[in-house]
Amino acid sequence: MSTLPRFCLPLALLLLAACSRPAPETATPPATPATSAPAAASRQDSGPAAIAAAAPDDKKCTNEPRTDENDKRPRCGGMGAPQVAPSHAYRIALDNGESFDACDITKPFSGKIGRGMITMQFTPADDRSGKVDWHFAGGGGRVDTAYDYTLSGPEDRMTGTFHASAAVCGRAAGLGGCAAARTQTFTSTWTRIDACKQ
Numbered sequence: 001m002s003t004l005p006r007f008c009l010p011l012a013l014l015l016l017a018a019c020s021r022p023a024p025e026t027a028t029p030p031a032t033p034a035t036s037a038p039a040a041a042s043r044q045d046s047g048p049a050a051i052a053a054a055a056p057d058d059k060k061c062t063n064e065p066r067t068d069e070n071d072k073r074p075r076c077g078g079m080g081a082p083q084v085a086p087s088h089a090y091r092i093a094l095d096n097g098e099s100f101d102a103c104d105i106t107k108p109f110s111g112k113i114g115r116g117m118i119t120m121q122f123t124p125a126d127d128r129s130g131k132v133d134w135h136f137a138g139g140g141g142r143v144d145t146a147y148d149y150t151l152s153g154p155e156d157r158m159t160g161t162f163h164a165s166a167a168v169c170g171r172a173a174g175l176g177g178c179a180a181a182r183t184q185t186f187t188s189t190w191t192r193i194d195a196c197k198q
Contacts, residue, residue, distance in 0.1 A: 088127075089196040092160065093189045103196035122149075132162065141172030151190060160188040 061076035088106050093099040100111030102122070110121045117138040124130035128151045136143040147164040163185050169178040 086155070087192055087194055089193045090158075090190045091193050093191070095187050101193065101196055105190070128152075139172070141170060143168060143170040145169070147184075156192045158190040160190050162186050162188065 061074045063076050064073075066073075088104040090102050090105050091099055092102055092111060094113065098113040100113065102109045102111060105122070106124055106127050108121070108123050110119055112119055114136070117136060119135045119137075121133045121135070122130055123132070130149060132147050132149055134143075134145045134147065145164060145168045146166045147162040149160055149162045151158040151160050153159050163183070165181055165183045167178040167181040170176065
């Protein structure tokens, strides 16, 4: 082994020391806390899928009709078709076979029967009851009476019951008079329709 010149000895020692040192560690960024991962993911992907995935799942929405006044379930929104309110239009068929359409039974309405000579004018108290005035005009005379009515059964097909205890009053040729009041009852069928033809 040849002897290194004296001036090369310090350089050789430095080289040996450099080679014997472990390689310097590459600087690595500090670990990201686990709680920041969703935030970073949401910044990278803020599309509808990411928003839906991040939405809380504790409140389910529904488009079903409300069961009663205590049904507080949230209604679903979005791009779907809006919920259509139930129709208040009905076809009213009397037990004598005559019928007419009412566009909205929650508001005052009227219908004609008896070849147009009898007009029934309804004044609802609510969506299940009210009063109806009967007016008969024909042959130069007029007869009037009044009934109360109530509705029962499912909303798509209800039974209407008419009760009367009022006098029947008429007028003809300038003379008028009333018959004694007597109780009368008859029924009808109220069937929901999508559109009113009046």
